[in-house]
Amino acid sequence: MYLFTRQLSNNPRTRIAVFSTKRYDKHTLEPAFKxxxxxxxxxxxxxxxxTVILAENYQVVCVFVNDDLNSTVISYLAGKGLKHILLRCAGYNNVDLAACKEFGIKVARVPAYSPHAVAEFAVGQILMLNRKLHLAYARARAGNFNLEGLTGFDLSGKTAGIIGTGKIGRCVIEILSKGFGMxxxxxxxxxxxxxxxxDLPELLKKSDVIxxxxxxxxxxxxxxxANTIEQMKTxxxxxxxxxxxLIDTKALISGLKSxxxxxVALDxxxxxxxxxxxxxxxxxxQDDVFSRLLTFPNVSVTGHQAFLTREALDNIAEATAANCSALLNGKECPxxxxx
Structure with a gap:
């Protein structure tokens, strides 16, 4: 465990434990909170x-996508008097909301930090896979400029299937339809x-890109x-x-092998x-399934970086701090x- 800084006030309103912190998080979160x-x-x-013991003596914890706030963690936090959880992300599947409700803990998230950041990254994944940019880059670094195996296809006129049309999905639609003519x-x-x-079966059947x-x-x-993959266009x-x-990885591997x-591009x-x-x-x-994924030349894996733009980090920090202020001051938190 590495602690960036410890600044505790006698005022419990300021006692906020920020977990899963990277330096880019601290760079934006610290000034926003202060x-x-x-x-x-x-x-x-x-x-x-x-690690939940580290949250003792704090009234608020601030967490990210891979923090595990299961019922045991929530029960412990409630027993120590914690009343608020700040999610600096949109998703909340990693939080046991039923346990939070039982113990009277309020949870606030950042529902829309930058849909453009994730949408643009997804489109970048499409371009990279289609034109084999990840393979071409590795070849060029090794002095290999052979073009065999790097053939892609025109996106124009092809069909893209978008599953989920929230703010991010709608941004992707705009880019693909207006920018590429899909x-x-x-x-x-x-x-x-x-x-x-x-309906989902029709989308799976008709889409060149999902x-x-x-x-x-x-x-x-x-x-x-396995069932939905079988319905997809070859x-x-x-x-x-x-x-x-959203993806059964073992079924995905079978679909790749066949x-x-x-x-596939996975962030x-x-x-x-x-x-x-x-x-x-x-x-x-140690994860054999993940290691198998990495062996496929037609699979690109990145480390959950789609959100990572300066604008998104600023928006996350400002919204998280605003949520914190509203909760601790008894004001309405949207x-x-x-x-």
């Missing part, structure tokens, strides 16, 4: 059953006026599985910059908490998450 009169305590450790079809449990929606932009919920868990490109649990899936992974946001380059990866 501007509103709070002195946060930054920890590199993720919040979990093993035909875009959509699937969402809650359609938005102005877009072309089809990009996931929906939250992880019981309804969307493993929405990409050679389909699959993009996931949303949540790892060549039903032509290429998230269902068991990423032990892998992402840390340097494991000198270690042996970003509360309910069980």
């Amino acid at each position: 501007k509103l009169g709070f002195n946060p305590f930054f920890l590199e450790s993720a919040l979990s059953e093993e 035909n875009v079809i959509c699937y969402d449990l809650y359609p938005t006026e102005g877009y072309t929606y089809v 990009s996931l932009h929906c939250p992880l919920s019981p309804e969307t868990k493993y929405i990409i599985n 050679g389909v490109m699959l993009i996931n910059s949303s949540r790892g649990g 060549r039903k899936i032509g290429s 998230v992974y269902e068991d990423e908490s032990d892998l992402f946001f840390k340097d494991s380059s000198s270690n042996i990866i 970003n509360l998450v309910s069980a």
Whole structure:
């Protein structure tokens, strides 16, 4: 565990433990909190059953996507008098909301920090996979300028299937349709006026590219599985910059081996908490499923970086600090998450 700084005030209003902190987080979060009169305590450790003791004597914890706030953690925090959880992300599948409700703990999130950041990254994944840029870069670095195996296809006129049409999904639609001339079809449990929606089987059947932009919920868990993969067009490109649990990884590997899936770009992974946001380059990866993914030349994996732009980090910090101020001052907080 590495502690960036410890600045505690006698005023419990300022006692905020910020978990899973990287230097880029601290760079934006610290001034945002201090501007509103709070002195946060930054920890590199993720919040979990093993580290929850570090949250003692704090009224607020601030967490990210891979912190594990299960019922045991929530119970412990409640027993120590903690009343508020700040999520500096949009998703909240890693928080046991029922336990929070039981113990009277309020949870606030950042619902829209920069849809453009994630959308632009997803489109970048499409371009990279299609034109084999990740392979071409590695070849050129090794002095190999052979073009064999680097053939892509024109995106113009092809069909993109967008699963999830929230703010990020809609940004992707605009880029692909207006920027590349793609035909875009959509699937969402809650359609938005102005877009072309089809049922999921039709989207799977018709799409040359499928990009996931929906939250992880019981309804969307493993929405990409052996059955849905079988319904896809042979050679389909699959993009996931949303949540790892949307894809059954073992089924994905089978789809790659059978060549039903032509290429995949993953910025998230269902068991990423032990892998992402840390340097494991000198270690042996113990996750055999993840290691198998890395062996495919038509698979690109990045470490949950789609959100990582200066604008997004600034927006996350400002919204998180504002949520904190509203909760601690008893004011209305529009970003509360309910069980």
